[in-house]
């Protein structure tokens with residue numbers, strides 16, 4: 716395993732570095748037949764503030780469990796995890812989530828879905844309307860505010876989910892295969908919009924789980940390969956930004972990393 720020293724984008728980064736720190740974090744689950752099974756083995760991982768890190772690996776290797784630990788949905792059985800210098804649970808109000816299934820509320824319009832989290836935070840109606848409209852505009856859904864989820868394409872639904880996540884102004888974005896359900900063309904468009912939002916920062920720390928090695932290299936600052944519950948490789952991508960996702964696959968570094976990881980995925 717080689718652990719890279721990586722840059723942080725945000726000017727305020729140093730105050731909270733690292734944003735995420737795991738030390739010897741282990742996760743075990745009970746087996747139906749009795750006893751336990753270790754699905755993450757003593758993980759050490761630091762994610763600097765503002766870094767975009769992708770977790771890749773074969774199905775069942777433990778990527779989602781690692782993400783869920785950062786989200787305080789899974790407790791480590793031993794070892795420790797800190798997020799924003801505190802426990803993962805205390806950091807939860809500062810985390811944003813995005814999954815492959817957009818989980819839009821069917822009884823709310825696009826606008827209502829983006830407003831939902833703001834409403835839960837007690838933000839007044841006029842302000843949350845303004846924030847939601849602004850974010851919907853930034854994901855190219857200006858004019859679609861009143862549409863219901865069933866009237867939206869899958870790409871539009873994921874854009875609403877992006878707007879909903881960004882509107883809460885999270886310090887850390889936890890994303891589990893967020894673009895996996897999109898067709899190839901829509902996926903590139905939504906990925907590009909996502910990168911543009913992220914780069915227009917203040918840049919947030921992103922932990923991004925994907926099966927898709929190409930997506931990981933194209934989007935992230937750093938790719939961490941997980942295998943059988945361990946970190947097997949950990950590399951800085953080093954492709955300059957801003958990146959054009961239509962052409963990034965031709966970059967020599969992209970190809971080098973693709974070859975490096977391909978056999979393991």
Ligand SMILES: Nc1ncnc2c1ncn2[C@@H]1O[C@H](COP(=O)(O)OP(=O)(O)OP(=O)(O)O)[C@@H](O)[C@H]1O
Nearest residue numbers: 744745754772773774775776777778779780781926
């Ligand atoms: N709540 C649970 N109880 C018992 N075992 C679990 C639980 N959640 C996950 N596992 C097991 O832990 C292992 C890691 O699962 P995890 O979902 O983290 O993998 P993954 O790499 O995200 O897989 P995929 O890419 O298929 O989503 C798997 O073998 C899975 O069956």
